[in-house]
Amino acid sequence: MIDLNRRGLVMAAGGVLAAGAVGMPAWANPERKLGYAVVGLGGYGLGRIIPQFKECQHSRLVALVSGDPAKAKKVAAEHGVPERGIYNYQNFDSIRDNPDIDIVYICLPVFMHAEYTIRAAQAGKHVMCEKPMAISVAECEQMIAACRKAGKKLMLGYRSRFEPHNVEAIRLARSGAIGKLRYFRSEHGFTARDPNTWRMKKAQSGGGSLMDIGIYALQAARYMTGEEPVAVFAKETTDRSDPRFREVEDMIDFQLEFPSGVIGSCMSMYSANRNQFVLMGDKGRIELEPATAYSGQRMWVGGERSDKTLVTPPPGPYANQWVGQLDHMAQCVKDNRETIVPGEEGLRDIRIIEAVYRSAREQKRIVLRG
Amino acid sequence: MIDLNRRGLVMAAGGVLAAGAVGMPAWANPERKLGYAVVGLGGYGLGRIIPQFKECQHSRLVALVSGDPAKAKKVAAEHGVPERGIYNYQNFDSIRDNPDIDIVYICLPVFMHAEYTIRAAQAGKHVMCEKPMAISVAECEQMIAACRKAGKKLMLGYRSRFEPHNVEAIRLARSGAIGKLRYFRSEHGFTARDPNTWRMKKAQSGGGSLMDIGIYALQAARYMTGEEPVAVFAKETTDRSDPRFREVEDMIDFQLEFPSGVIGSCMSMYSANRNQFVLMGDKGRIELEPATAYSGQRMWVGGERSDKTLVTPPPGPYANQWVGQLDHMAQCVKDNRETIVPGEEGLRDIRIIEAVYRSAREQKRIVLRG
Structure with a gap:
């Protein structure tokens, strides 16, 4: 039946x-x-x-x-x-x-x-x-x-989880291509121009650059290391006299501690264009720039700055990330x-973002609870 | 007389x-x-x-x-x-x-x-x-x-204070060429190979990569911003089973808070070669890579990543930095x-370095006292 x-x-x-x-x-x-x-x-x-x-x-x-x-x-x-x-x-x-x-x-x-x-x-x-x-x-x-x-x-x-450079970067990191992972760094930002968009109203956006663009750095820190952070520390700097930033943050720099000892260091901003990450292992590094843009991703893999190689990933099964x-x-x-x-994946990011904001506000390291 | x-x-x-x-x-x-x-x-x-x-x-x-x-x-x-x-x-x-x-x-x-x-x-x-x-x-x-x-x-x-790219970068930053300063980032490291050098013995070196190479990032954070940090936060990660790192740290990531609101974000390590800094203002950025090497400095100045220009500084009055x-x-x-x-300048760095080590040890933000 x-x-x-x-x-x-x-x-x-x-x-x-x-x-x-x-x-x-x-x-x-x-x-x-x-x-x-x-x-x-x-x-x-x-x-x-x-x-x-x-x-x-x-x-x-x-x-x-x-x-x-x-x-x-x-x-x-x-x-x-x-x-x-x-x-x-x-x-x-x-x-x-x-x-x-x-x-x-x-x-x-x-x-x-x-x-x-x-x-x-x-x-x-x-x-x-x-x-x-x-x-x-x-x-x-x-x-x-x-x-x-x-x-x-x-x-x-x-969408970046379906972008071939990001997919290949994750595969390389997991495969041991750069050895034991040690350090992740990402800067994400763009120049926000309109002070009247809902993005600049905290009740509508939930926050500033971190909610909007810095979340790509946070996501990448998690998917590139394959780990969940156990603590965060953050420092915000925002020119509150700028009409764009009456309610939400401009720049926020935050550090993620992962259980293996990997450090994640991220910077988010609304005051300049920036889109990159670097994952360092003890045998090399994987670098993407732009990393999570709509298009144009480029990836380098190698030991040192001087001998890194531009890598074109396999095209993947889809026409594009969307x-x-x-x-x-x-x-x-x-x-x-x-x-x-x-949904649980989205929740994890928001939980960390709330801790990042709290760390910046209270000026102390915040331990995350599983 | x-x-x-x-x-x-x-x-x-x-x-x-x-x-x-x-x-x-x-x-x-x-x-x-x-x-x-x-x-x-x-x-x-x-x-x-x-x-x-x-x-x-x-x-x-x-x-x-x-x-x-x-x-x-x-x-x-x-x-x-x-x-x-x-x-x-x-x-x-x-x-x-x-x-x-x-x-x-x-x-x-x-x-x-x-x-x-x-x-x-x-x-x-x-x-x-x-x-x-x-x-x-x-x-x-x-x-x-x-x-x-x-x-x-x-x-x-x-020596970097006498290196023409650094001298010119300082001049440009002070001249307002990149607008109001917002963010400084530097990564400094090299691959330490000998576990038996005095550098790896804490009683002789005073510490690991931060004392040796990370100090260039710290110095540059100070001379590029022209400010003294008021607080620090740091996280260290070191593989203590590595014979090089029985006594001193490998990687340490630290954040400097400057009075104007500029954030300094620095990373120091003994496990890979890295030598760069970026100073961001609200109208552009100054980037050096390598920044503080013995030779080969390169400097870019510009608005965004895509339109930055390689700048050759005036040669300066000396044959080289030494x-x-x-x-x-x-x-x-x-x-x-x-x-x-x-001497007071050297003392300032050591005072900050002691606070960075203390922050990493105590896992909390350390306020610096003038």
């Missing part, structure tokens, strides 16, 4: 489901592209995410959520989204009645992540949420609980396996 | 001393090269300092102090040092009777700096002392007191003015 329902697929002993079998739920058909609803037509959702679907093997755009009906209609027409796939923030919850939507991608200002993740899960949809996950650990925990309760996946939009992120989620939903960047 | 004595030059109102005037002490003759005694014929004294005198305008080598009579005799012969200029550690104090010697250059293991600086001052000689100044703040203070009591100058061998250091001291003695790197 085969029991099929919306929450999961239970296969009878010895039973094999053919693709497209009668009675199979749509998402379980390996040939079918899963449908995404993109929530938020700001610069990232509209400019970076929506254009990727045409390259995807497992994902397609089926719905849009926007507060601007004219904009939504225009974008829908341009990207082949049917009229029934256009939603606004009032009727958002009716996505539950749209079987085309498998996954909701939250591209909203940070303070809206928790609400829309929870509402999407309650509407019976899987959720991809942009980073940073939320403005607090408490919100992250609520998001994870809501998705778990609904039996839905929650994945974070950490396609990888979108299709990985779709594949994990189809295969009913966990993504490589589930 | 003109009063000339060995302790100083007092010029009567309206009086002008002609070069080589009868009755003028030898050191006051602007045409005369001042005589150096080099103490210690190890790699640095013999390999780096002694060869410089042939390029000097104000300095000459007149004496050697060594525990190896055969070596001393050979080196003396090669460099035109007369027989009467050869000393050992037993008869060192008799340098007081050698009028050729104006300045004693201490190129000894760190634990011997205090003793020989004090004995040289007591013998009536000015002192150039290699960095780090001594193994403790207490020793540094004794050295300064001894030189002050003897009325003799004490200068530290911070010649600058030696001749600056000689000129300051002749002119009876303070050097740009007096």
